[in-house]
Amino acid sequence: MKVYMRAIVYHTYGSPDVLELKEVEKPTPKDDEVLVKVQAASVNALDWHLLSADIFLVRLNSGLTKPKRQILGADIAGKVEAVGQNVKQLRPGDDVFGDIFDSGLGGFAEYVCTREDALVPKPANLSFEEAAAVPVAALTALQGLRNKGQVRPGQKVLINGASGGVGTFAVQIAKALGAEVTAVCSTRNVDMARSLGADQMIDYTKEDFTNKGQQYDLILAVNGYHPIVAYKRALRPNGRYVMTGGNMAQFGQAVLLGPLISLTGSQKMGNFMAKANRHDLLVLKELVEAGKVKPVIDGRYPLSETAEAMRYLGAGHAQGKVIINVDEHNYIPLKTTSRTPA
Numbered sequence: 183m184k185v186y187m188r189a190i191v192y193h194t195y196g197s198p199d200v201l202e203l204k205e206v207e208k209p210t211p212k213d214d215e216v217l218v219k220v221q222a223a224s225v226n227a228l229d230w231h232l233l234s235a236d237i238f239l240v241r242l243n244s245g246l247t248k249p250k251r252q253i254l255g256a257d258i259a260g261k262v263e264a265v266g267q268n269v270k271q272l273r274p275g276d277d278v279f280g281d282i283f284d285s286g287l288g289g290f291a292e293y294v295c296t297r298e299d300a301l302v303p304k305p306a307n308l309s310f311e312e313a314a315a316v317p318v319a320a321l322t323a324l325q326g327l328r329n330k331g332q333v334r335p336g337q338k339v340l341i342n343g344a345s346g347g348v349g350t351f352a353v354q355i356a357k358a359l360g361a362e363v364t365a366v367c368s369t370r371n372v373d374m375a376r377s378l379g380a381d382q383m384i385d386y387t388k389e390d391f392t393n394k395g396q397q398y399d400l401i402l403a404v405n406g407y408h409p410i411v412a413y414k415r416a417l418r419p420n421g422r423y424v425m426t427g428g429n430m431a432q433f434g435q436a437v438l439l440g441p442l443i444s445l446t447g448s449q450k451m452g453n454f455m456a457k458a459n460r461h462d463l464l465v466l467k468e469l470v471e472a473g474k475v476k477p478v479i480d481g482r483y484p485l486s487e488t489a490e491a492m493r494y495l496g497a498g499h500a501q502g503k504v505i506i507n508v509d510e511h512n513y514i515p516l517k518t519t520s521r522t523p524a
């Protein structure tokens with residue numbers, strides 16, 4: 183007998199208007215898969231790109247004329263309901279969180295099947311909602327700072343775009359890695375950046391950090407735009423510029439000019455794509471459980487209002503992460519805001 187679940191599906195690229203709440207068949211785990219009862223998910227820019235196909239590359243990977251995968255959602259937290267016969271590390275009843283992008287997405291649904299290596303035990307001190315905020319954004323911040331940025335204790339690090347999903351994790355992780363952190367954000371987010379541990383805040387609506395004469399060992403460009411030559415000016419000799427996000431011009435310059443600049447001088451400049459792995463999820467779990475990193479949650483939406491959550495994210499002014507509460511029995515009212523880490 184077929185069993186059904188609720189999910190947010192889309193059959194055509196477009197705005198959040200194309201997202202529909204539907205009853206679809208509940209998945210069954212293959213031998214190497216885990217079936218998770220999703221309690222919470224969070225929305226990311228990648229969901230936006232896969233929904234809208236605003237970047238042509240999306241169509242090459244995800245379907246030229248229509249999406250091959252109909253349920254979005256990479257960040258999940260939930261409870262393992264069943265496991266395939268080859269699954270070794272997880273058991274029914276385990277509370278887990280993870281980034282399921284590489285195993286096919288599907289987090290905006292009551293159940294999802296995914297590979298076990300996409301999941302790790304949920305941090306004991308986080309709710310499901312808080313845990314769902316972590317994977318994609320915090321992995322991006324961690325890998326951008328530590329792997330590509332090679333940050334070391336005592337170094338001066340600037341985060342441009344410190345107030346969104348990635349930026350709020352980047353400030354905290356850079357501090358946890360021993361850096362002196364400058365957060366660039368707008369006026370309304372200055373207090374939040376301070377509360378996350380930033381040593382200095384620069385309000386980008388009032389000052390352009392690339393013209394202040396200050397130089398940094400590492401600049402993590404998370405949002406906004408500055409010409410790559412301006413970023414270069416604000417880098418110390420041997421400094422690193424890591425572009426994880428921002429507008430298309432910022433991306434294009436990092437991809438095309440970054441490698442040339444890196445070849446001709448002591449500074450290293452370029453873009454960076456995060457890649458989920460179990461080891462780094464466990465690093466994040468430890469940082470969270472040690473109280474060094476705490477997700478900042480901007481708003482919460484029930485599964486049925488995922489389109490609204492996507493619209494909010496797409497407007498580009500989220501303060502931390504935007505959560506989808508899939509288990510609506512535990513739903514806390516819409517847009518409850520907690521901007522400072524407890």
Ligand SMILES: NC(=O)c1ccc[n+]([C@@H]2O[C@H](COP(=O)([O-])OP(=O)(O)OC[C@H]3O[C@@H](n4cnc5c(N)ncnc54)[C@H](OP(=O)(O)O)[C@@H]3O)[C@@H](O)[C@H]2O)c1
Nearest residue numbers: 227322343345346347348368406427428454455456499500
């Ligand atoms: N490379 C990767 O693997 C990877 C992974 C995840 C995300 N990303 C990319 O990273 C970027 C950020 O992702 P996210 O999840 O952090 O986005 P987000 O949560 O939507 O970021 C929104 C935040 O950015 C701030 N912001 C907007 N314009 C700004 C500007 N000019 N200067 C500084 N801050 C500005 C906004 O604050 P105000 O409006 O108040 O300024 C808001 O708090 C996106 O481009 C995304 O595609 C890349």
